[in-house]
Amino acid sequence: MAVQSVQPSEGPELVQLLTPEGERVEHPDYSIDLTEDEYRELYRDLVLVRRIDTEATALQRQGELGLWASLLGQEAAQVGAGRALTGGDFAFPTYREHGVAYCKGVDPVTLLGLFRGVNQGGWNPHDKGFQLYTIVIGSQTLHATGYAMGLQRDGADGAVMAFFGDGASSQGDVNEAFVWSSVFQAPVVFFCQNNQWAISEPLERQSRIPLYERAKGFGFPGVRVDGNDVLAVLAVSRAALERAREGSGPTLVEAYTYRMGPHTTSDDPTRYRLAAELETWKLKDPIERMKAYLSRTGMADHDYFAEVDTAADELAAHIRAGCLALDDPDPITLFDNVYAGGSTLLDEEREQLAAYLGSFEGAH
Amino acid sequence: MPTFKDFKLPDLGEGLTEGEILKWFVSPGDEVKLNQPIVEVETAKAAVEIPSPYAGLVTALHHGEGDTVDVGSPIITFDVDPSGGATDAGVAAPAQTNVAAAADMVPQIPHEPGLVGGPAPKASSEEKIEVLVGSGPKSGKLTRRPRKQVAGAVVSSVQRASAPVPPPARVSAAAVGAHAEQVAGEVHVLAKPPVRKLARDLGVDLRLLVGTGPQGTITRADVEAASNGSAAAYEPDVAPRRQSGGEQRIPIKGVRKQMAAAMVASAYSAPHVTIFTTVDVTATMDFVERLRANREFADVRISPLLVVAKALLLSVRRNPMVNSTWDDAAQEIVVKDYVNLGIAAATPRGLIVPNIKSAESLSLLELARELNQLVATARDGKTPPADMAGGTITITNVGVFGMDNGTPILNPGESAILCFGAVRDMPWVHEGELAVRKVTQLSLSFDHRIVDGQLGSQFLADIAALLNDPALFAAWS
Numbered sequence: 002m003a004v005q006s007v008q009p010s011e012g013p014e015l016v017q018l019l020t021p022e023g024e025r026v027e028h029p030d031y032s033i034d035l036t037e038d039e040y041r042e043l044y045r046d047l048v049l050v051r052r053i054d055t056e057a058t059a060l061q062r063q064g065e066l067g068l069w070a071s072l073l074g075q076e077a078a079q080v081g082a083g084r085a086l087t088g089g090d091f092a093f094p095t096y097r098e099h100g101v102a103y104c105k106g107v108d109p110v111t112l113l114g115l116f117r118g119v120n121q122g123g124w125n126p127h128d129k130g131f132q133l134y135t136i137v138i139g140s141q142t143l144h145a146t147g148y149a150m151g152l153q154r155d156g157a158d159g160a161v162m163a164f165f166g167d168g169a170s171s172q173g174d175v176n177e178a179f180v181w182s183s184v185f186q187a188p189v190v191f192f193c194q195n196n197q198w199a200i201s202e203p204l205e206r207q208s209r210i211p212l213y214e215r216a217k218g219f220g221f222p223g224v225r226v227d228g229n230d231v232l233a234v235l236a237v238s239r240a241a242l243e244r245a246r247e248g249s250g251p252t253l254v255e256a257y258t259y260r261m262g263p264h265t266t267s268d269d270p271t272r273y274r275l276a277a278e279l280e281t282w283k284l285k286d287p288i289e290r291m292k293a294y295l296s297r298t299g300m301a302d303h304d305y306f307a308e309v310d311t312a313a314d315e316l317a318a319h320i321r322a323g324c325l326a327l328d329d330p331d332p333i334t335l336f337d338n339v340y341a342g343g344s345t346l347l348d349e350e351r352e353q354l355a356a357y358l359g360s361f362e363g364a365h
Numbered sequence: 366m367p368t369f370k371d372f373k374l375p376d377l378g379e380g381l382t383e384g385e386i387l388k389w390f391v392s393p394g395d396e397v398k399l400n401q402p403i404v405e406v407e408t409a410k411a412a413v414e415i416p417s418p419y420a421g422l423v424t425a426l427h428h429g430e431g432d433t434v435d436v437g438s439p440i441i442t443f444d445v446d447p448s449g450g451a452t453d454a455g456v457a458a459p460a461q462t463n464v465a466a467a468a469d470m471v472p473q474i475p476h477e478p479g480l481v482g483g484p485a486p487k488a489s490s491e492e493k494i495e496v497l498v499g500s501g502p503k504s505g506k507l508t509r510r511p512r513k514q515v516a517g518a519v520v521s522s523v524q525r526a527s528a529p530v531p532p533p534a535r536v537s538a539a540a541v542g543a544h545a546e547q548v549a550g551e552v553h554v555l556a557k558p559p560v561r562k563l564a565r566d567l568g569v570d571l572r573l574l575v576g577t578g579p580q581g582t583i584t585r586a587d588v589e590a591a592s593n594g595s596a597a598a599y600e601p602d603v604a605p606r607r608q609s610g611g612e613q614r615i616p617i618k619g620v621r622k623q624m625a626a627a628m629v630a631s632a633y634s635a636p637h638v639t640i641f642t643t644v645d646v647t648a649t650m651d652f653v654e655r656l657r658a659n660r661e662f663a664d665v666r667i668s669p670l671l672v673v674a675k676a677l678l679l680s681v682r683r684n685p686m687v688n689s690t691w692d693d694a695a696q697e698i699v700v701k702d703y704v705n706l707g708i709a710a711a712t713p714r715g716l717i718v719p720n721i722k723s724a725e726s727l728s729l730l731e732l733a734r735e736l737n738q739l740v741a742t743a744r745d746g747k748t749p750p751a752d753m754a755g756g757t758i759t760i761t762n763v764g765v766f767g768m769d770n771g772t773p774i775l776n777p778g779e780s781a782i783l784c785f786g787a788v789r790d791m792p793w794v795h796e797g798e799l800a801v802r803k804v805t806q807l808s809l810s811f812d813h814r815i816v817d818g819q820l821g822s823q824f825l826a827d828i829a830a831l832l833n834d835p836a837l838f839a840a841w842s
Contacts (some may be wrong), residue, residue: 059400063418064375267378269411272750 014211016237017227021226021285023293032089037300044291044301045309046080050100051288052313053109056320057099057116061266064322065114070097074261077287078194080104081234082256086100086130089159091152093341093360095146096134098164098192105131109316110323119327121338130159139165139172140190146178149189149245160188160245162238168199169206170215176307179219179251188245190238191216191253194228196260201273216253228258228285259285332358366449370419371439378410383434386440386620387412395423396447403441404432413575421445433616553616556583567592620715626646631777635691635812639772640821644829645793647803653834656729666735670708673785674732676705676831677760678725679841684824687781688757691814698815707759707776708736710743718776719748760785770806780812781821783828805832 016031036042054072062068072079075097078237083104092101100113107124114120115134122133137139145163152159169175170193182189195212197204208215218225226237234256241252259282263270295301336351374384382404391403400416403423407413425442428434470554554571556564560583564571569591574582617625649672656667681688681704689700706724710717719742721735740746759776764787773782786806793802809825814826831837 056400059416059725062375062413062415064373064376065418067376068379068576263411266413267410269413275751 005028014213015225015227016233017126017230018232019227019230019290020238021229021290021321023297025232025294028233031233031240033232033236035232040291040295041301041305042121043080043084043235044288045312046084046100046104047076047177047231047259047288047291047307048313049316050076050080052317053099053103053112053320056317057113058262058266059107060321061323066113066266067118068265068267069116069343070265071260071262072097072099073284074259074282074287075196075256076100077231077291078228078256078258079236082192082230082238082254085235085238086162087159087242088130089157090160091130091145091161092124092241093132093141093148093163094134095138095141095163095164095169096136096167098134101164102129102131105129107131108156109187109320110321110327111318113324113332114327117324117327131291139169139174139326141165142169142175142178146182146187147191149182149251150185152188152205154183158246160190162190162192162242164194166199167193167195167197167204167207167212168202169193170212171199179216179221179253182251183220185238186248186250188248189251190201190241190245191251192238193253193255194258195255196228196258198264198270198274200258200264200268201270203274205272211255212254212345216251221251223253223255225255226259228256229282229285229290231287231291238340247328258287366446367444368446368449369424370421370443372418372441372443373437373439374406374434375415376436377406377408377413377415381408381436383433384408386428386430388430389426390414390418391426393421393423393425397421397423397443417443419443419445420518422447429710433618433771449690473618493541554583555581556588560585560588564588603617620712620717624716626636627777628774631775634693634777635773635775636814637772637775637810638813638816638818638821639808639810640818640825641770641806641808642825642829643804643806644833645795645802646788646805646832647748647795650788650803650831661730662733663728666737667733668736669764669788670731670760670785671733671736672832672835673762673828674706674708674724674736675729675838676762676828677758677783678706679831680731680824681725681758683827683841686818686820687811687816687824689780689815690757690778691780691812702756703757705755706756707756707779709761709773709776710740710748712743712746713747717743717748717753717792718756718759719743719752720759722755730740758782762806764788770808772808773810775810775812780815781824782810783807783825784810 003140016028016032017026018028018033020026051073054076057069058071059065060066073166079098079100080103083101086101086105092098092105094101096115099109099112103109107129111123112134114123124131124133126132132141132144135144142165145161149161152161161180165175175191178189179191181187182191190218193212195204199207204212211221211225213225224237224241226233228234232256237254241254244252261279261282269324292301292306295305333351333355336347337355339347376382377384387405387407389404391397391401392637397403397417397420402414403417403678405412405414414715422444423441424444426441427441453537498534553572555576555578556571561571563569563585564583567588569588571583571588572584574587574591575581577587578584646669650667653667653669653672656662656671658812683703685700686698688704689698692699703723704725705720705722707718707720710719719739721732721739724732724735739748739752742752756776756779758779759773759782760771761771761782762785763771764785767787769789770786773784775782784807786808788803788805790801791804792799793804794800795802807825808830809821809828811821831841
C-alpha cells in the first residue's frame with residue numbers, strides 16, 4: 002500500500018500541560034506555575050502575534066509586500082519559546098519567527114522591511130538578542146552553534162536558541178551543528194518547529210523516526226512538546242535553556258505543531274494536502290485552548306478578551322500605517338553592508354550604477 | 366469630497382505577470398471594510414483571495430470573471446470618502462462601470478481631474494505609473510524620469526519622442542500605450558519591454574502591428590517602420606485582428622492546457638494498442654436492477670459503470686501486470702498491488718480523471734458510494750488535485766455520450782485504459798437463437814511496452830466474461 006493516512010501519530014511521549022480542550026494536565030518531568038497576569042499575558046501574546054501575521058498576509062495580497070511567510074498555527078510554539086528567552090539569551094531565527102521577534106521586542110513594522118524589499122532586516126541583532134532573518138534553510142543552526150561556543154569561551158551567562166523547521170532537519174548544516182554543539186557542550190537549544198510540511202513534502206518522507214529521537218544519536222537529549230500548547234512549550238524551553246546555561250550542552254526541542262497556512266504567500270497548499278488534515282488541526286488551535294483555560298478558571302472574562310482584541314486592532318493599524326510609510330531606499334545603498342572593509346570591485350560597480358542613475362533628469 | 370482610489374492587480378507571487386479573475390465577492394455600490402475579501406484571483410502559483418486595501422464604497426470593477434489581467438492593471442475602484450458630496454470626477458466614475466466605456470479608455474478620470482476641469486491634486490502624477498511587475502503604485506520617488514539630453518549621445522528613439530511629439534500628445538500616447546497593454550490581455554501582443562516603451566514613446570499601437578520576430582514577436586524594427594509609415598503591416602484605422610475572419614481565439618489554459626499536455630506526453634511516449642470486444646451484458650443489466658431494488662443500496666445511485674469498475678478490479682487481480690507503470694529512468698516496470706481507479710469525467714472546466722484510492726479494497730457498496738462522490742465532486746468542479754494524482758488504471762465511459770466505443774489515450778503513467786460504450790438493445794445470437802439482448806462494446810488501450818497482445822486480450826476477456834455472467838464474480842473472488 003503506497004497510499005496511507007497523512008496523519009502521523011503524536012505518540013505518548015508528547016509533553017502537554019494544556020489539552021486542546023483547555024484543561025490543565027500535569028507531566029512528570031515538566032511543570033509550570035505562573036501568576037494570573039502571566040497566564041493572561043501569554044494569551045495576549047498569542048492573539049497579537051496572530052494579528053501581526055494576518056495583517057502582513059493581507060498587505061502582501063494588496064501588493065504592499067513581495068512575500069510573507071505565515072506562522073498561522075505556530076503561535077504557541079513561538080510565544081512559548083520566545084517568552085522562555087531571557088535578557089542574556091540570543092535567538093537565531095528562520096524567516097518565519099515573527100512571534101519570537103515580537104517577544105524579543107522587534108517592532109513588527111521592522112520585520113516587514115525585508116518582505117517589502119526596502120532593507121535587509123532593519124534591526125540591530127545585538128540590541129534585541131535576535132539575529133536577522135535567515136532565508137537559507139538551516140544555516141542559522143551553525144551560526145547559533147558558533148555564537149554559543151563564543152559565549153562559552155567568554156564565560157558569559159546566556160544561552161542560544163536556534164530555530165528551524167522539520168524540512169531543515171534534513172539539511173547537512175543542521176546535522177553538522179548537532180555534531181559540533183554536542184562535542185563542545187555548546188550552550189544552544191535547537192528548537193525545531195515540526196509543522197508537518199516542508200513546503201509540499203510531508204514529514205514521513207523525511208524521517209523514519211520522530212525528529213526528537215534523532216538527538217540521541219548525536220549524544221544529547223531530545224524532547225517532543227505539544228507545539229500548540231504555549232504552557233508546555235514555555236516549560237520545556239525554559240528547562241532546555243537552563244540546561245544550556247549551566248553547561249550541560251545542547252537539547253533538541255521538537256515542537257509538534259502545524260502550519261495552518263501556505264508555506265509562503267506564493268504557495269497553494271491545497272495542491273498537496275487534504276482539507277481534512279487542516280480541519281483536524283483547527284481543533285488543536287493554540288489560541289482557543291488558552292482562551293478556554295482562562296475562561297474556565299475565571300482568570301479572564303469577556304472584557305479582558307475584548308480589550309485584547311482592541312489591542313490587536315490597534316497593532317494591525319500600526320503595522321499597516323508603518324508598512325505604507327517605509328521609505329524606498331536609494332538604489333545606491335544596495336552596496337552598503339556587503340563588506341565591512343570595502344571592496345574595489347564593489348566600488349567600481351557602485352560608480353557605474355551612480356553614473357547610470359545620474360544619467361536621468363532630476364537625479365541628485 | 367469623494368476620494369477615488371484604484372487598486373491595481375499586485376504581483377501575488379514573486380515575479381508573476383498576470384492573474385485570472387475567478388470570482389468577484391463585491392459589486393459596484395457595495396460598502397466594504399478594510400481587509401474584507403473582494404476578489405479571488407488565480408495565478409500560475411495559487412488561487413488566492415485578495416482582501417480590500419481600503420474601507421469605502423466600490424464604484425467600479427474593471428474586469429469580469431474569467432478575464433486574465435496584467436499585473437499592474439487597475440481591477441477595482443473605491444470611493445474611500447463616500448460621505449463627501451458628488452463632484453465632476455464623482456459623476457464620471459460610475460461611467461467606468463460600463464465595460465465598453467472603460468475599454469474606450471479615458472484613462473483613470475478620477476486621477477486626472479485636471480483633464481476634466483476639477484481641481485488638480487498633487488497626487489495625480491504619482492498614481493499614473495503603469496507597472497508590469499512589482500507591487501503596484503509607489504511613491505513619487507519611483508516615477509520614471511526622462512533621460513538627460515546629452516549632446517551626441519542621444520538614442521534615436523529618444524530624439525523622435527521628444528522632437529515630433531508635443532507635450533500634450535505625450536500624455537495621450539501614454540494613454541494609448543496603457544490601453545494597448547490592457548487590451549493586450551485579449552489580443553496577446555508579443556513584444557519585449559524596451560520595444561513596448563519605444564512604441565509608447567512613438568505613439569504606435571502595438572496591437573495593429575504584425576510582428577516579424579520569432580513567434581510573431583514585434584521587434585524594434587517593426588515599431589520604427591510603423592512610426593515612419595513605411596510598413597505595409599501597419600494599418601492604424603482597421604479593427605483589431607481578432608475581429609476579422611470570423612475566428613474565435615480561445616486561450617489555452619487551465620484544465621484544457623493540462624489535459625493537452627498530459628495527452629501529448631502519453632501519446633508520444635507510450636506505444637498504444639487498442640483491442641475491442643462486444644459482449645452481451647443482459648445479465649449485468651439485470652444485476653444492476655436487482656442492486657437498485659436492494660435495501661442496502663437504497664441511498665446510492667447504481668449504474669452499469671459500477672459493475673464495470675468491479676469487473677475491472679477483479680480482472681486486475683487476475684492480471685496484475687496491467688496495473689503498472691513504465692519507469693523509464695530506472696528501467697523498471699513498477700507493478701502495483703493497489704488500484705487507484707481513475708474515472709474520466711467531463712466537467713464544466715474540461716476533462717479530468719479523478720481516481721478512487723485503493724479501490725481494490727472496497728466492497729461493492731463502498732465502491733458505489735465513492736463513485737457517486739467522485740462524480741458529484743467532479744461535476745461541481747471541486748475535485749482537489751490530490752484526487753487526480755496517483756492513478757494506476759482508468760475507465761472512460763463514452764456510452765454516456767451515446768457512443769459505441771473509442772480508442773482512448775492512456776492516462777500518463779498508467780498502462781491500461783478501459784473504454785465502456787453505450788449499452789444497446791441489439792439482435793444477438795443467444796443460446797443458439799436470434800434474440801434482442803443488451804449488448805455493449807468494450808475496448809482496451811494498453812502500453813505495449815508492458816502489456817502484450819496476449820495479456821491485454823486476457824484482461825479484456827476477463828472483464829467481458831464477468832459482465833456477461835456476473836455469477837463469475839463469486840467464482841473468481
